[in-house]
Amino acid sequence: MTTQPCSGASRRTVGYAPFTGVLALLLLAAARGSAQAPPEPEKPVAITLDEAFKRAQANEPSFAAAYADSRSAGIDRSIAAAALLPTVGYHNQAVYTQTNRGQTTPRFIASNASHEYTSQAVINETLGLGQVADVLHANAAAARAAAELEIARRGLKSTVTSLYYGLAAADSKLAVASRARAEAVDFTSLTGKREQAREAAHADVVKAQLVEQQRERDLGDAQVAAEKARLELAVLLFPDPRTPFALVTDDTAPALPTHAEAEQAAARGNPELKSALASLAVSNADVLSARAAYLPTLSFNGSYGIDAPQFAVNAPDHSRNLGYAAGVTLDIPVWDWLSTEHKVRQSVIRRDAVRVALTAAQRHLIARIDEAWSEAAAARDQLASLDASVATAAESLRLTRLRYTEGEATVLEVVDAQSAFVGAENAREDGRVRYQSARADLESITGTL
Numbered sequence: 001m002t003t004q005p006c007s008g009a010s011r012r013t014v015g016y017a018p019f020t021g022v023l024a025l026l027l028l029a030a031a032r033g034s035a036q037a038p039p040e041p042e043k044p045v046a047i048t049l050d051e052a053f054k055r056a057q058a059n060e061p062s063f064a065a066a067y068a069d070s071r072s073a074g075i076d077r078s079i080a081a082a083a084l085l086p087t088v089g090y091h092n093q094a095v096y097t098q099t100n101r102g103q104t105t106p107r108f109i110a111s112n113a114s115h116e117y118t119s120q121a122v123i124n125e126t127l128g129l130g131q132v133a134d135v136l137h138a139n140a141a142a143a144r145a146a147a148e149l150e151i152a153r154r155g156l157k158s159t160v161t162s163l164y165y166g167l168a169a170a171d172s173k174l175a176v177a178s179r180a181r182a183e184a185v186d187f188t189s190l191t192g193k194r195e196q197a198r199e200a201a202h203a204d205v206v207k208a209q210l211v212e213q214q215r216e217r218d219l220g221d222a223q224v225a226a227e228k229a230r231l232e233l234a235v236l237l238f239p240d241p242r243t244p245f246a247l248v249t250d251d252t253a254p255a256l257p258t259h260a261e262a263e264q265a266a267a268r269g270n271p272e273l274k275s276a277l278a279s280l281a282v283s284n285a286d287v288l289s290a291r292a293a294y295l296p297t298l299s300f301n302g303s304y305g306i307d308a309p310q311f312a313v314n315a316p317d318h319s320r321n322l323g324y325a326a327g328v329t330l331d332i333p334v335w336d337w338l339s340t341e342h343k344v345r346q347s348v349i350r351r352d353a354v355r356v357a358l359t360a361a362q363r364h365l366i367a368r369i370d371e372a373w374s375e376a377a378a379a380r381d382q383l384a385s386l387d388a389s390v391a392t393a394a395e396s397l398r399l400t401r402l403r404y405t406e407g408e409a410t411v412l413e414v415v416d417a418q419s420a421f422v423g424a425e426n427a428r429e430d431g432r433v434r435y436q437s438a439r440a441d442l443e444s445i446t447g448t449l
Helices: 008-035 049-059 061-082 129-196 202-237 259-269 271-294 339-405 411-446
Strands: 045-047 087-096 115-127 245-247 297-308 322-331
Touching (some): 045 049, 049 129, 049 202, 129 202, 129 245, 129 411, 259 339, 339 411
Parallel strands (some): 045 245
Antiparallel strands (some): 087 115, 115 297
């Protein structure tokens, strides 16, 4: 009996069978994976104002630069103070000098022997007014850097406060826009029912529809504004600005200091004034440093160790190679072609300019205190009025809708009441941001932030 070979179709069927089975298993696994529940969304991070400020300090480059400058200036103080102290080194040297033929004396007259070994501990100290002026300069520069760091810190806190409450207001305005849209939709339905009952004209329905369309656009704008405000704050808080977070706000308005208290606090802790005073101290140190070139400089040098033809404590004749030497140098300036006088004149000119800047800073501080306190006080006084306006506008809208339902008011009166209510709510949120921003500005001036 002869076995017939498989046909081509049969070979193809047998060859593709394993592949078809694998493909079916893959499709089944994909179906099971798609049937699984989607991953839970990331829980928003709760952010208070203090937490926002801490995160902003770690992420804001200008504050980081000011912090680095302050730390570097503190190290400069240590370096300048160390310059007043003696330095100690350990000097080692071996010198070979060619000798004359048949002799042991070196050819170079500067050399003491053909073989010379030096191993000495060396102490150097220089005393002069210039080193003292350098210490004063470093101390004043460190104080100025600390004041600039405080300026950067308070400016960052003011910025974070404005963005923080700006986002809170944007979220509140988004909620207001959403409620206004719902109110417009409900009013459109009311006008339609009254038209069907032949209690209102079709013009009322058209007007209500126009208002509803406007509220839809307002809602879209409010969503964009809230998202923009969220991203502006998130840039300062997170490595990824798209990180979800929720604000933890306190609606109670903090107390505002009196004008006299604000002036006293500013006189004690205003960083701009401290920076100006430190700049004047730096200029005074520069003048002192320039004038130090008129005075002598005293230097002391001491060494202890070996300076001999043999690298040994004792010479071949049993004399001691180990010894010490000390020297004192007094350098007295005589003539430098008036370069010192010109440097002193330059430093005095710069100091006069710094004095002008200091007086200007004092004048600006007085004006800024008055302006900031007046702004904060006005914003604080308006908060209660804004809350009352919202309550009044809400009651007016309720009563106007009742009158319209009873046929005693026109559609225009309802629309005006709706607009007044939305405007009052938005004005209240703007008033809260205004007060918080003004208070942060005042606290940055007075040093209580």
